[in-house]
C-alpha cells in the first residue's frame with residue numbers, strides 16, 4: 001500500500017499540527033482566489049431591460065429617453081444622498097424617483113405594443129424593438145398633449 005506508506009512518512013516528517021496548518025493555509029489561498037474571480041457582472045437594478053445589456057446599449061437607450069421626452073437624466077434619476085467627488089453624478093441604481101417606476105410602465109407598454117401589433121425580428125430582444133418608440137408618442141414632451 002504505497003499511499004499508506006507515503007502518509008505514514010509524511011506524519012513522521014511533519015507533526016499533525018503542521019499538516020493542519022498547511023492545509024488551512026491552502027484553503028485560505030484557494031478561497032481568496034475564488035473571491036477575486038467571482039464578481040464579474042455589475043450589480044444592476046434592471047426590471048425591464050435585459051440583465052446582460054452592455055454599458056453602451058444601456059447608455060444609448062437612456063439618451064433616447066432624454067431626447068424623446070425633452071428631459072435630463074434627473075427626470076427619472078435622483079442625486080445620491082452622500083455625494084463624494086463629482087457633484088453632477090446621479091444614483092442610477094436607486095428607485096427613489098417615482099418617475100422611474102412610471103417610465104418602467106411606459107417601457108413595458110412600448111415593448112408590448114411592438115411585440116403584439118407589429119411584425120418583428122425574432123432575433124432582436126423585444127426590449128430593443130423600435131417600430132414604436134417613446135418618441136412616436138412623446139415628440140419631445142414629457143407629458144404628450146391630448147390633441
Ligand code: HEC
Nearest residue numbers: 044045046047048049062063065073076092093100103104
Ligand atoms: C424617462 C425616465 C428616464 C430617463 C430620462 C433616464 N433614465 Fe436611466 N433608467 C430609467 C429606468 C426606468 C431604468 C431602469 C430600467 C429597468 O428597470 O430595466 C433606468 C436605468 C438606468 C441605468 C442602470 C442603473 C443600474 O441599476 O445599474 C443607468 C446607468 C441609467 N439609467 C442611466 C441614465 C442616464 C445616463 C440618463 C440620461 C442620459 C438616464 N438614465 C435617463 C429611466 C430613465
Ligand code: HEC
Nearest residue numbers: 065099102103106107110132133134136137138142143144
Ligand atoms: C403609445 C404612446 C406612448 C408611448 C409609446 C410612450 N408613452 Fe410615455 N406617455 C404617453 C402619454 C399619453 C403620457 C401622458 C399621460 C398623462 O398625461 O397622464 C405619457 C407619460 C409618460 C411619463 C410621465 C409619467 C406618467 O406615467 O404619466 C413618462 C415618464 C413616460 N411617459 C415615459 C415614457 C418612456 C420612457 C417611453 C418609451 C419607453 C414612453 N413613455 C412611451 C404615451 C406614450
